[in-house]
Amino acid sequence: MDDYRHRKELFVSNLNGTTLSDTGSILLNGCATYFLCQLVKVNIAKSSFLNFLLENSIIIIPSLFVCTLLSSFNYLFLIILWSLCFLIYFTQKASKIKPIQTNNKSYSSTIELFRGQILIATCLCILAVDFPIFPRRYAKTENYGYSLMDKGVGLFALAHGIVSAEARNKQTSLKDLLLENLILFLLGLIRLISIKYFSYVEHVSEYGIHWNFFLTLCFMKLIGYYSFKLIKNIHLLIILILSFHELILLKYFHYDDYLIASNNLRTNFIDANREGIFSLGGYVCLYLIGISCGRFIIKYEYEQKFKQMGTRFFILMIILCAISYNPSRKLCNLSYISSTTGLACMCFACYSVIQWLLLRKNHSIESRLIKNFNLKGLDIFLLANVLTGIVNLNINTIDTSDFTSFMIILLYMFTVSTFTYFCPSIIKLILKYLKLSKK
Numbered sequence: 237m238d239d240y241r242h243r244k245e246l247f248v249s250n251l252n253g254t255t256l257s258d259t260g261s262i263l264l265n266g267c268a269t270y271f272l273c274q275l276v277k278v279n280i281a282k283s284s285f286l287n288f289l290l291e292n293s294i295i296i297i298p299s300l301f302v303c304t305l306l307s308s309f310n311y312l313f314l315i316i317l318w319s320l321c322f323l324i325y326f327t328q329k330a331s332k333i334k335p336i337q338t339n340n341k342s343y344s345s346t347i348e349l350f351r352g353q354i355l356i357a358t359c360l361c362i363l364a365v366d367f368p369i370f371p372r373r374y375a376k377t378e379n380y381g382y383s384l385m386d387k388g389v390g391l392f393a394l395a396h397g398i399v400s401a402e403a404r405n406k407q408t409s410l411k412d413l414l415l416e417n418l419i420l421f422l423l424g425l426i427r428l429i430s431i432k433y434f435s436y437v438e439h440v441s442e443y444g445i446h447w448n449f450f451l452t453l454c455f456m457k458l459i460g461y462y463s464f465k466l467i468k469n470i471h472l473l474i475i476l477i478l479s480f481h482e483l484i485l486l487k488y489f490h491y492d493d494y495l496i497a498s499n500n501l502r503t504n505f506i507d508a509n510r511e512g513i514f515s516l517g518g519y520v521c522l523y524l525i526g527i528s529c530g531r532f533i534i535k536y537e538y539e540q541k542f543k544q545m546g547t548r549f550f551i552l553m554i555i556l557c558a559i560s561y562n563p564s565r566k567l568c569n570l571s572y573i574s575s576t577t578g579l580a581c582m583c584f585a586c587y588s589v590i591q592w593l594l595l596r597k598n599h600s601i602e603s604r605l606i607k608n609f610n611l612k613g614l615d616i617f618l619l620a621n622v623l624t625g626i627v628n629l630n631i632n633t634i635d636t637s638d639f640t641s642f643m644i645i646l647l648y649m650f651t652v653s654t655f656t657y658f659c660p661s662i663i664k665l666i667l668k669y670l671k672l673s674k675k
Contacts, residue, residue: 240632244437247634248365253381254373256557260579261310262374262384265302266353267586268317269295270603274594275324278331284604288657291605296356296649303360303384304369304642331598342404344534345601346545349587350580351395352606355613358392359620359652360645361385366624366633367641376442379496379564382575386565389449390576393456393519397526399610400457402464404534413461415667417454423618424450434629441566445502447512452519459516460523470531474524481517482570492567511566518568525577533584542595546588553581605657612661619655623648 273294280290298317302310338345364370365385374384401408427448431438443449467473485491491514502508536545556578563572591601609616627633627644636644 240634241435241437244366244634245439248375248439249441250378251372251375251381251383253377253383253386256382256560256575256579258310258373259382259384259387260582261314262299262302262357263353263387263579263583264586265310265314265317266295266299266357267583267590268314268321269298270349270353270587270606271321271590271594272317272324273603274590274599274601275321275328278328278599287604288653291603292650292653295603295605296360296653297646299356299360300364300642300645300649303364303371303374304645305638307371307374325593325597328597330596334598335595335600335602341538342406342534344530344537345591346533346537346584346587347398347403347530348610349603349606350583351399351613352603352609353583354388354391354395355609355616356606357384358388359616360649361388362620363624363627363648364641364645366628367636367645368634369638369641369645376439376565378441379566380562382563386563386572387576387579389565390519390522390568390572391580393453393522394526394529394576394580395613396453396457397460397523397528398530398533399613400460400523400527400530402461403527403530405531408461413457417458419614419663419667420450420454420457424448424454427621430625434625436625436628441511443512444509446505447509452512452516455516456519456523459520460527463520464524464527470524470528474521474528477517477524478521478570478573481521481568485514485517486567486569492564492569495566496564515566515568518573521573522568522576525573529577529580529584542588542592546585546592549581549585549588553578553585556581605653608656612656612664614663615661616652616656618663620652623651 273291276294277287277290280286298313302313306313361370361374361384365375376385376389377383397403424447427450428446430436443452463473463477464470467476495510495514502510506513533545536542556574560571560575560578563569563575565572594601627648631644633641
């Protein structure tokens with residue numbers, strides 16, 4: 237057992253990642269699967285169950301293949317997928333019936349698609365990474381570099397910003413904020429207790445001994461909320477926090493050495509959890525950037541300026557990715573923030589153009605599966621973590637064959653997507669009950 241634990245720790249440690257373009261190609265694959273799904277659905281019966289099977293087959297299974305068995309051919313797969321999309325699009329006739337468009341000033345289908353696809357990729361990766369079928373270049377890097385899971389963490393934080401009340405120019409009551417963050421804090425605490433109780437294999441240098449991503453999300457939202465209360469200018473606030481994190485903490489006080497050096501003793505709570513605590517400034521920046529992007533997207537989408545929005549995000553993507561050098565998820569430094577935001581802009585640009593193309597032919601832009609992933613984000617993230625834990629406690633993942641690994645991940649994703657598509661949000665029901673019980 238000790239030998240297996242040691243091999244499992246080595247399996248996820250000391251990795252160097254891949255290139256930014258390799259990482260971006262996986263995200264572009266998600267955009268293409270959405271586009272293809274909407275084109276194929278035009279001539280398919282509209283029954284709920286058939287739609288569920290269709291969206292699973294076109295959106296989830298290709299993503300599973302490109303992250304596992306076909307990872308060596310991801311660029312070729314991407315070219316074929318996009319070529320198929322445009323071939324169908326330009327040979328397809330326009331629909332005679334225009335789809336009903338929402339007139340809600342705080343709703344955005346672009347945001348819905350982005351966050352839904354990020355959650356699908358997150359659920360897929362957190363289990364797949366434990367199997368050899370998942371390329372090591374996509375797993376989290378030890379200190380510096382690009383990887384799919386590194387960028388996934390940052391995009392997940394940014395996605396919390398784009399769906400926040402502040403992004404929709406709405407007020408969040410302090411009671412609601414504390415209740416939501418209490419749930420995140422409790423989930424973080426439950427995860428910590430579960431890991432220690434079941435002696436679950438953990439990568440300590442990822443967040444620390446007691447810290448985890450639930451706690452990062454909790455404190456990121458709290459700090460972001462109170463910072464925004466003090467300084468209403470979102471762009472000035474981003475610059476101030478980014479300057480403090482990058483120039484003062486990392487450059488002046490050399491906290492980059494403190495976080496990266498593996499020989500530092502974990503003598504107290506701060507030492508023990510330095511990676512999680514001192515990366516918070518960077519995650520708060522990503523959260524605030526998400527708020528800024530969300531406001532921009534909602535404004536342009538409400539005005540039906542999909543093409544203009546796509547162009548601006550494409551230019552931003554080029555600039556942000558060009559200035560990225562030596563990013564570190566552990567430090568959440570400027571390069572990590574710029575490259576993560578650049579990839580988010582790439583997704584926003586793609587979804588904007590795709591929706592513009594679909595609307596030109598009167599095709600629906602709504603995917604019920606992606607929509608439900610967006611609406612039930614915390615439920616799904618929790619379910620995926622629980623299922624991942626169950627699999628790891630009962631299966632020797634690092635010695636599993638590629639075929640068995642693929643079938644396990646496929647069954648796992650089918651379970652997650654079935655819950656997403658057909659079941660109500662448990663956490664929202666709990667929050668609703670708590671709010672009603674207090675009245």
